Amino acid sequence: MLPLGLVVALVSLTLCEGQPNCHFGSKGVTFGESCYKFVHEHLSWPEAVTYCVALGGELVRIESAAEHNFLIQIAKQLKQNDTSFDIKDYWINLSDVIVQGEWAWLGNTRLDAPSDSPSNELASYVRWGPTQPDNTPREDCVGLWLQGDFLFGDWPCSTRLHAICEDSMGH
Structure with a gap:
């Protein structure tokens, strides 16, 4: 018999295969109205932004506890089951590079974003780890x-981590 936690994880994890509006194909997972891809490559934060846009999405914006918990669940599954992920930290689309101490989602990263989209949006949801943000010099991403x-x-934006890309299923 499977543990209840694994059963819940398997039920909530839906592959994007067969989802015509997800740019990530069978390598993505869905939650709500979004599709996500956990990227294997080691990228700086600016490279991760560019990479996700090239895939037709954007670096993930985590906007709720439910979305964050889903992504934590997938990250933990990858940590346990996918030995090809040698770095276990993942870039998200949050930065204080514009104004120190004001954590905002970077706007207009999608190629198909409407021209009137906000350029930056202060994060209404954040869930910092212990001692974070520690804002040591140049830790803006x-x-x-x-x-x-x-x-x-x-982290410093030049640090090379994995990334999580997000695609709205409506695009």
């Missing part, structure tokens, strides 16, 4: 931090 149980942590 945010990722899900393995040592902080995949809560938010800040």
Whole structure:
């Protein structure tokens, strides 16, 4: 018999295969109205932004506890089951690069974003790991931090991590 947690994970995890509006194909997972791809490549934060846009999505914006918990669940499954992921931290689309200490989602990263889309939006949902953000010099970019149980942590934007891309199923 499977443990209840695994059963819940399997029920809530839906592959994007057969989802015509997901740019990530069978490598993505869906939650709500979004499709997500966990990227194997080691990328700086700006490279991760560009990579996700090239795939037809954007670096993930985590906007609720439910969405964050889903992504934590997938990250933990990958950590346990996918040995090809040698770095276990993941970039997300949150930064204080514009105004120090004001954590905002970077706007207009999608190629098909409407021209009137907000350029930056202060984050209404954040869930920092212990001692985070520590804002040591030039730690302006945010990722899900393995040592902080995949809560938010800040790093220098040049640090090479994995990334999570997001695609709205409506696009």
